[in-house]
Every structure is written in structure tokens, then in C-alpha cells.
Amino acid sequence: MHSDPIADLLTRIRNGVLAKLPTVDCPQSKLKLEIVKILQAEGFIKGYETSTESKFPNLRIHLRYDNRKPLIRSIKRVSKPGLRVYKPVDELTARRSGLATRIISTSQGVMTDREARKRHIGGEILCEVW
Numbered sequence: 236m237h238s239d240p241i242a243d244l245l246t247r248i249r250n251g252v253l254a255k256l257p258t259v260d261c262p263q264s265k266l267k268l269e270i271v272k273i274l275q276a277e278g279f280i281k282g283y284e285t286s287t288e289s290k291f292p293n294l295r296i297h298l299r300y301d302n303r304k305p306l307i308r309s310i311k312r313v314s315k316p317g318l319r320v321y322k323p324v325d326e327l328t329a330r331r332s333g334l335a336t337r338i339i340s341t342s343q344g345v346m347t348d349r350e351a352r353k354r355h356i357g358g359e360i361l362c363e364v365w
Contacts, residue, residue, distance in 0.1 A: 269345035323357040335365035
């Protein structure tokens with residue numbers, strides 16, 4: 236059984252939203268931190284904090300709701316360890332009339348599909364949120 240830490244992060248967020256939890260916790264990594272920063276910048280979550288009380292650093296994500304309705308309707312993994320999904324810049328089209336945000340790992344760091352189109356670079360599509 237291979238572990239996919241990104242899928243684990245997305246599942247924790249998805250489950251937290253479904254259970255209407257104020258926060259979810261998950262183990263921290265550089266990539267997860269980059270994804271969470273983008274989710275915050277795009278307004279899908281309120282914020283996050285990192286804790287280093289235990290031996291392993293933890294990431295606490297504050298979920299965002301509007302009148303008890305979660306702002307994250309769908310969050311799903313696109314590129315998986317068994318099947319990586321890479322797209323050149325000309326294939327990075329807007330999804331859901333531009334309402335969906337895809338988080339992409341590029342040679343210039345992790346960014347949204349919008350930012351990647353602006354910079355004219357493609358990369359690996361990590362996940363899609365709307």
C-alpha cells in the first residue's frame with residue numbers, strides 16, 4: 236500500500252467540510268504547506284497554523300463557511316502517484332467557467348492554473364478545488 240500524502244490532506248479537508256468541523260489537522264510537509272497557502276489565497280479556507288509541539292510538525296487548517304455552507308464544494312486529487320497528470324500551458328484551460336481552481340506543481344513552484352497560464356508554464360496538476 237503506497238501512501239499519497241496529498242490525497243490524505245485533501246481527504247481530511249473534504250471530511251472536515253462534510254462534518255462541518257471548524258478545523259482539521261494533518262502532518263505537515265513543504266508541499267502540503269504550499270497547497271494550503273494557495274487554498275487560503277484563493278479564499279477556500281480561513282487560514283492555517285503550524286505547530287511543532289510534537290516530534291512531527293502538524294498543520295491545522297481553519298475551514299471556511301458561508302452561512303454554514305462550506306466554500307469548498309469539491310476538492311479532488313487529479314495527478315496520483317500511479318498516474319501522474321502533466322499538462323503543457325496550452326492545455327491549462329479554465330474549468331467550471333473559471334470557478335474551479337487547479338493547483339499545479341511547476342518548475343517555478345506550486346501555483347494555481349491561472350498563475351501558470353500567466354507565466355506560460357505547464358506542470359503536474361495536483362488537485363482541483365471548487
